[in-house]
Amino acid sequence: MSQSQPLKRVEELQLVAEIENAARRIGPHVLRTPLFHSVYLDELNGGEVRLKLESEQYTGSFKARGALNKVLSMSGQEKSAGLVTASTGNHAQGFARALTLSGDRGLVYLPENAEPSKVEALQHYDVELAYYGNSCVETELHAKQQAAEKGMVWVSPYNDPMIIAGQGTIGKEILQDLPDVDVVLATIGGGGMMSGVAAWIKAHRPQTRVIGCLPENAPEMYLSAKKGEIVMLDDPPETLSDGSAGGCEPGAITFDLCLELVDDYLLQSETQIADAIRWMAEKHHKIIEGAAGVALGAFMNNAEQFRGKQVAIVICGANITTATLKGLL
Numbered sequence: 001m002s003q004s005q006p007l008k009r010v011e012e013l014q015l016v017a018e019i020e021n022a023a024r025r026i027g028p029h030v031l032r033t034p035l036f037h038s039v040y041l042d043e044l045n046g047g048e049v050r051l052k053l054e055s056e057q058y059t060g061s062f063k064a065r066g067a068l069n070k071v072l073s074m075s076g077q078e079k080s081a082g083l084v085t086a087s088t089g090n091h092a093q094g095f096a097r098a099l100t101l102s103g104d105r106g107l108v109y110l111p112e113n114a115e116p117s118k119v120e121a122l123q124h125y126d127v128e129l130a131y132y133g134n135s136c137v138e139t140e141l142h143a144k145q146q147a148a149e150k151g152m153v154w155v156s157p158y159n160d161p162m163i164i165a166g167q168g169t170i171g172k173e174i175l176q177d178l179p180d181v182d183v184v185l186a187t188i189g190g191g192g193m194m195s196g197v198a199a200w201i202k203a204h205r206p207q208t209r210v211i212g213c214l215p216e217n218a219p220e221m222y223l224s225a226k227k228g229e230i231v232m233l234d235d236p237p238e239t240l241s242d243g244s245a246g247g248c249e250p251g252a253i254t255f256d257l258c259l260e261l262v263d264d265y266l267l268q269s270e271t272q273i274a275d276a277i278r279w280m281a282e283k284h285h286k287i288i289e290g291a292a293g294v295a296l297g298a299f300m301n302n303a304e305q306f307r308g309k310q311v312a313i314v315i316c317g318a319n320i321t322t323a324t325l326k327g328l329l
Contacts, residue, residue, distance in 0.1 A: 007202060009256050015199040018165035022069040023172055029101055030065055030169075031057050035177040035312065040283050044303035047182075049311045051296075052174055055288050059093040061243075061317035062167055062193055063157070067094035069166030070155055071102050079104045083153045086143035088114050088136060089243055090317055091157035096125035107152070109143035111135060117321055136246055158192025159252040168196025174312050175201065181208055183306050185266075186314035187294040188212040188221045189244030191254030193316065198261035212262045213298040215239040215273060215290075220247025221258055222265045230255055240273045240290030240324070243317060266298040273297055274328050277320070281329065289320040 010016060033053045041049035054062035071083065079102075085095045086109040099106040107128045110119065114131070122129060132142045147154040156163060170193065174181060184201055188194045198210045214222050217239035223231040230250050239245055248254050268276075273290055276297035280288050288296070292315040299306065299313050 007199070007260065009253075009260050010199045010203065013161050013164075013253065015161065015165060015168065015196070016203045018161060019168035019172060019196060019200050022065075022162070022165040023169045025072050026065055026068045026166060026169065029068055032173060033057055035174060036284075038284065041299065041303075041311075044300060045306045045309060045311065047306065047309045047311060049299070049313065050178060052170060052312055052314045053286070054170065055286065055292055055315045055318035057317075059090065059097055060319045061090035061094065062170060062314070063090040063094035063317070064097060065094070065169055066158075066163035066166035066192060066196075067091060067155065068098040068101065070160060070162040071095075071098040071104060073162045074153070079153065081151045081153065082106055083155050084109065084143055084147040085155040085157065086110070086136075086140040087157055088139075089118060090319055092118070092122055093125070093319075095155060096122050096127040100126045109139050109146070111139045115321060158190035158254055159249060160192075161253070164192050164196040164199070164254065164257070166196070167193040168200050170314060171197035171200035175204055178310060178312055179205075180310055181205070181312050182309035183209045183211060183311045184314070185211045185213055185295045185299055185311065187241065187244050187291045187316055188214055188258065188262075188265075189218075189246060189291070190248040190252065191221055191258045193314070194262065195254045195257035197314065199257065202261050209263045210261060211298065212258065212265045213295040214265060214267050215241040215244065215294055216267045216269050217241075218245040218247070219267055221255075222267060224248070224255060225259055225262070225265065240270055240277070241294045243289055243291035243319070244294065266302055268294050268297045268301070272301055276300060277325075277328055287318050287320065287325065288315055289317045292316045292318070
């Protein structure tokens, strides 16, 4: 992206203003997570490296921000028929928590084979659960159809300006804590978090490089950007970064935003992701999920690219199953 290029899509969606509004709207209900300085990572690039610990956020993920902003931005009349989403992980918890806080009625669709620990976590919130299908895509398509038939509001995990704006408050906090940041690395799945973070960063500090990080086993946004159109893989291999797997749906607003805002992409192998998760536990005694390991590993394995720079890495979540973590350790 050229530094002189106007942020056309950002301006069309009024994203910067919406992120400002989102910060005020959700501020009382989310944690302002620390931008944690890692002296260990400083040694790798000879600069200053900080970790934006969304792993410490309510629900253990940045997704708490976007879902809450979406729910709180709507009028009572808009929400009166109820809200519906589909998710097997972090978005579902963020959505469930948002409904519990707002007192609204909603429904989360899960695949029949959803991870039991994730189902158990959702049962602690005041939200209805329903099951359909055996894959995320199958479940999501059914949930969207049900929302349309019943007149309920569909809440996308990423393809919604209010979701993007909520996630964009992460970028606002990064610049407040590190005004001269040179590089921001974050993991991309559907692009909701990256679109919001990058929109704020590029509007206020266009010279900052924004790097999208993806697992080699689920590189849909990277392939899409390379081809100039949305690419969806039919049967991708499994990845530790299950929170970012799946890419974005045809027509998603996040695709154009990522084309406009992301300066470069870095891919990580499953071994590199696992190494990053272990490294975080050993050095900083913190549990992170696979998607967070992607961004952390991308820096660790490419640190010379960022020699002497001030770097912020978004540690997007901590929701990894005990069995997976035990296996890695």
